[in-house]
Amino acid sequence: MKVVRLRLRLIQEILDDKDLNVKVLLLVRDPRGVMQSRQHSTFCQPAPDCREPSHLCADMISDYVAAGRIQQQYPDRLMVLRYEELALKPNITTYRILKFLRLSATQSIDEFLQSHTNVEVGDAYSTFRVSQKVPFKWKYALDFNHVDEIQIACKEAMLLWGYRMAYNETHMKSKDFNPIEDYTISQ
Ligand SMILES: *[C@@H]1O[C@H](CO)[C@@H](O)[C@H](O)[C@H]1NC(C)=O
Numbered sequence: 381m382k383v384v385r386l387r388l389r390l391i392q393e394i395l396d397d398k399d400l401n402v403k404v405l406l407l408v409r410d411p412r413g414v415m416q417s418r419q420h421s422t423f424c425q426p427a428p429d430c431r432e433p434s435h436l437c438a439d440m441i442s443d444y445v446a447a448g449r450i451q452q453q454y455p456d457r458l459m460v461l462r463y464e465e466l467a468l469k470p471n472i473t474t475y476r477i478l479k480f481l482r483l484s485a486t487q488s489i490d491e492f493l494q495s496h497t498n499v500e501v502g503d504a505y506s507t508f509r510v511s512q513k514v515p516f517k518w519k520y521a522l523d524f525n526h527v528d529e530i531q532i533a534c535k536e537a538m539l540l541w542g543y544r545m546a547y548n549e550t551h552m553k554s555k556d557f558n559p560i561e562d563y564t565i566s567q
């Protein structure tokens with residue numbers, strides 16, 4: 381199942397149920413990328429918890445805390461991943477996910493990766509993308525004032541999840557600015 385915007389702490393009950401034997405993959409994304417992606421979506425606009433960076437980032441902090449707790453309790457049943465890692469390295473990351481799920485790779489998975497991560501076909505909801513180009517589109521699509529508003533509201537969440545701040549417009553748009561850095565989930 382793919383579930384969108386469900387808080388990780390609410391998964392606890394499902395993990396506690398031994399009969400279900402569920403594994404959970406938490407996918408996190410840079411709040412600046414999330415806000416840029418939601419900018420044009422009509423489903424999101426009326427809801428403050430969707431549109432307000434402070435709501436989004438409070439959720440990210442809540443998920444970070446829950447991830448530490450759950451990883452301690454069920455080390456092999458929670459995998460945490462940043463969306464940017466998946467987009468930049470779709471193949472390696474997909475293999476890591478398969479290993480976590482104890483599934484073997486198949487030819488059709490390889491074919492899917494090959495065909496869906498290297499070409500762009502269709503609209504914003506297409507699954508055929510040049511994956512490398514997607515995660516940092518916000519650097520060019522958002523103006524710095526908006527980015528800075530998000531950064532101010534999201535300072536703590538970004539620090540926890542390993543997202544670097546842009547200092548100014550020039551820095552934000554420069555090729556040398558890598559928005560992601562290492563992070564650890566502390567328990
Ligand atoms: C993807 O990664 C796997 C595991 O590291 C490797 O065996 C496979 O050859 C890779 N495929 C491509 C297209 O790079």
Ligand SMILES: *[C@@H]1O[C@H](CO)[C@@H](O)[C@H](O)[C@H]1NC(C)=O
Pocket residue numbers: 547548550551
């Ligand atoms: C932007 O930030 C960088 C890094 O802190 C700094 O070196 C540079 O002088 C700043 N540029 C402007 C126009 O403020």
